[in-house]
Amino acid sequence: MIERILKQRIESRLFKGKAILLMGPRQVGKTTLVRQIVSPYKDDMIWLSGDDANDRVRLSSAGLSLLKSLIGRKRLVVVDEAQRIDNIGLTLKLMVDHLKEVQVLATGSSSFELANSLNEPLTGRKYEFLMFPLSFGEMAAHANAFEETGNLENRLIYGSYPEVVTSLGEEKEKLSLLSDSYLYKDLLTYEKIKKPVLLSTLLKALALQLGNEVSYNELAQVVGADKQTVEHYIDLLEKTYIVFRLGAFSRNIRNELKKSRKVYFYDNGIRNAIIGNFTPLENRTDKGALWENYLISERWKKMSYQGFYGHRYFWRTTQQQEIDYLEEADGNVAAFEFKWDAKASARFPKTFLNAYPVEATKVINHENYPAWLLD
Known part of the structure; x- marks a missing residue:
C-alpha cells in the first residue's frame, strides 16, 4: 500500500x-x-x-x-x-x-x-x-527516489493514477477505461453538457496544444463553437480536475502578455490517452511538452500538499522573451526553466530580473528534478 x-x-x-x-x-x-x-x-x-x-x-x-x-x-x-x-x-x-x-x-x-x-x-x-494522482514524493517514499527516477519515462507516457501505476503491462487498457468513462462521468451527467462530441474534440485540441499559449478564439474555430462555449467547457474541465490553467505573470512591463493562459493536464497519461499516443519517449516530437506538463503538475502536487498559498504563472513578452514557470509568494518570485538535457543552459531575461524581486532562478532537467520535487 x-x-x-x-x-x-x-x-x-x-x-x-x-x-x-x-x-x-x-x-x-x-x-x-x-x-x-x-x-x-x-x-x-x-x-x-x-x-x-x-x-x-x-x-x-x-x-x-x-x-x-x-x-x-x-x-x-x-x-x-x-x-x-x-x-x-x-x-x-x-x-x-x-x-x-x-x-x-x-x-x-x-x-x-x-x-x-x-x-x-x-x-x-x-x-x-x-488529492491528486500519485506524486513523485509519495512514490519515492514508497520505494526510494533513485528507483522512482528509473520510472520517469513511464510516468511521462502513462502518468501516475494508482490503478495505472500498480498494473504494469496493462497501462494502456487502464488509461483507456479512465479517459473513456470514469473521468468524464461528472461532466457528461451535468445538465449543461449537451454536446459530448464537442467536449471530446476540445480535449484533443487542448492535448495537442500542450505547453503552448491557448487562444479561446482559435479553439472555437477548431471545435466549431463560439468563444464563450469553449471558455465554459474549459472551466468545467478544470472543475472536474482534468486540466488546470496557468495564467501569464504581469505587473509593470508594458509589453508583457497580460491575458494569456496555458492549459495543462493533471496527469500525463490521461493527456496521452486522449490523443491515443503511447509512443516511447525517444520517438516522440512532444517530449518537451510532456516534460513541462509532468514537472508543473508534480510541482503543484508537492506545493498543494505542503499548503502553498502563493500563485503560479508563466511569463512572456511580445518580443518572445519567456520563462516557463514562476512561483510568487510573500512578494517574492522564483523563476524556473525546464530543459530535458542536463547540459542545456537557459538565460533568464534581464528585463524580468531587473523588474521584479526574484528570489531564485533555476533550470530543471532530468538529472536534478528529484531535488526540486522533494525539497
Whole structure:
C-alpha cells in the first residue's frame, strides 16, 4: 500500500469542530484514503454515499431532527461522492453547527456542483484538501527516489493514477477505461453538457496544444463553437480536475502578455490517452511538452500538499522573451526553466530580473528534478 501524503494532514484535523472536504479527480484513491483514516472509528461512524439513491434522498432535504435520528450516537459521518447530493452544503452545515461532537468528512470528484451548493454554506466551517494522482514524493517514499527516477519515462507516457501505476503491462487498457468513462462521468451527467462530441474534440485540441499559449478564439474555430462555449467547457474541465490553467505573470512591463493562459493536464497519461499516443519517449516530437506538463503538475502536487498559498504563472513578452514557470509568494518570485538535457543552459531575461524581486532562478532537467520535487 502506497502511503498518501494527505493521510497525516487530514488525521491531524479530525474533531477540530470543522467539516473536512477531500476533493480531487475520480479514481485517485480518495475513498481508499478515507477508509484508512476512519478505520479506527469503524464502530463509531456512519458511511453514506452519493452513489446510493437512498442516501441521496435522505441527505438532499434532511432537517436537523432527521439528521439526529440518522446519526444517532455516532461520532463520525462520512459522505462519499458528496457532489451528487442536492443541497449537500446546507445539510453539512446543519451537522457542523448543531452536532458539535460529530466529525463530518466528505469527498467529491468534481467541484462545480459543490462550489454552488457547498462552499458558501460551509464558509469558515471546513478544512479542504485536494488529492491528486500519485506524486513523485509519495512514490519515492514508497520505494526510494533513485528507483522512482528509473520510472520517469513511464510516468511521462502513462502518468501516475494508482490503478495505472500498480498494473504494469496493462497501462494502456487502464488509461483507456479512465479517459473513456470514469473521468468524464461528472461532466457528461451535468445538465449543461449537451454536446459530448464537442467536449471530446476540445480535449484533443487542448492535448495537442500542450505547453503552448491557448487562444479561446482559435479553439472555437477548431471545435466549431463560439468563444464563450469553449471558455465554459474549459472551466468545467478544470472543475472536474482534468486540466488546470496557468495564467501569464504581469505587473509593470508594458509589453508583457497580460491575458494569456496555458492549459495543462493533471496527469500525463490521461493527456496521452486522449490523443491515443503511447509512443516511447525517444520517438516522440512532444517530449518537451510532456516534460513541462509532468514537472508543473508534480510541482503543484508537492506545493498543494505542503499548503502553498502563493500563485503560479508563466511569463512572456511580445518580443518572445519567456520563462516557463514562476512561483510568487510573500512578494517574492522564483523563476524556473525546464530543459530535458542536463547540459542545456537557459538565460533568464534581464528585463524580468531587473523588474521584479526574484528570489531564485533555476533550470530543471532530468538529472536534478528529484531535488526540486522533494525539497
